[in-house]
Amino acid sequence: xxxxxxxxxxxxxxxxxxxxxxxxxxxxxxxxxxxxxxxxxxxxxxxxxxxxxxxxxxxxxxxxxxxxxxxxxxxxxxxxxxxxxxxxxxxxxxxxxxxxxxxxxxxxxxxxxxxxxxxxxxxxxxxxxxxxxxxxxxxxxxxxxxxxxxxxxxxxxxxxxxxxxxxxxxxxxxxxxxxxxxxxxxxxxxxxxxxxxxxxxxxxxxxxxxxxxxx
Ligand code: GAR
Numbered sequence: 001x002x003x004x005x006x007x008x009x010x011x012x013x014x015x016x017x018x019x020x021x022x023x024x025x026x027x028x029x030x031x032x033x034x035x036x037x038x039x040x041x042x043x044x045x046x047x048x049x050x051x052x053x054x055x056x057x058x059x060x061x062x063x064x065x066x067x068x069x070x071x072x073x074x075x076x077x078x079x080x081x082x083x084x085x086x087x088x089x090x091x092x093x094x095x096x097x098x099x100x101x102x103x104x105x106x107x108x109x110x111x112x113x114x115x116x117x118x119x120x121x122x123x124x125x126x127x128x129x130x131x132x133x134x135x136x137x138x139x140x141x142x143x144x145x146x147x148x149x150x151x152x153x154x155x156x157x158x159x160x161x162x163x164x165x166x167x168x169x170x171x172x173x174x175x176x177x178x179x180x181x182x183x184x185x186x187x188x189x190x191x192x193x194x195x196x197x198x199x200x201x202x203x204x205x206x207x208x209x210x211x212x213x214x215x
Contacts, residue, residue: 004031004185007080009071009088010038014045015170016086016107016177021052023178030185035078037071039090061090068093072100082184085139086177097141102191104139105184107177109169111135111151116144121166124156130210132156132165134173136180138191147196149189152176155210 003024008017017036023029036049041058049056057074061067067090075083085092085106097104110120112135115127124132133153140146152172156165183189188199 005034005079005081006031007035007075007083009085010045011040011089012043014048017045018048019174031181064093068096094141106139107136108144109134122162147191147194149196150180153208
């Protein structure tokens with residue numbers, strides 16, 4: 001069966017892009033990455049696309065509207081059916097968000113709607129939460145907002161700093177994003193009233209306590 005064609009927008013390191021590339025290396029995975037676009041020509045993620053033999057472009061960002069028009073044209077050219085933001089750190093023009101509505105997803109390193117915006121992990125530490133995590137969601141025009149597809153939770157440990165917490169969340173991101181893209185590609189997501197139902201998903205089990213209930 002034809003695999004879903006996915007375009008990925010990045011700004012930097014591209015470790016979530018790599019997780020998607022690795023997932024798609026399995027021919028049974030129902031999606032393939034057809035184009036990687038960065039607003040930053042120095043993004044390490046572009047080299048990951050190059051190594052994987054995936055078409056990639058660095059597009060200048062003279063303005064939101066100009067970037068959006070160029071990215072839209074490149075994505076259509078490559079036949080993208082879904083656009084995944086993976087550490088894309090610019091606000092997308094409303095025209096782009098509207099054109100790709102319900103075909104545009106993002107990953108964010110917090111349990112949204114808590115801690116949108118920059119430095120989500122630092123915000124979580126500052127708030128003293130005991131459980132943090134990451135979210136994959138459909139994109140709407142407000143920053144880091146939109147119907148939530150999937151979330152993963154991790155504990156915040158007493159000696160965490162921003163780096164150690166970000167590492168723990170990132171490891172969860174690398175599992176969550178390929179899962180969410182797979183669910184989309186399998187046609188199992190239904191949005192209604194800004195909530196996402198997932199067809200045929202077994203209920204998650206278990207409770208994450210922090211501190212451990214053995215305390
Ligand atoms: C990831 O933690 C991602 O969730 C975050 O940027 C990082 C990119 O890392 N995105 C946001 O904060 C979006 N608001 P990566 O380039 O290694 O995938």
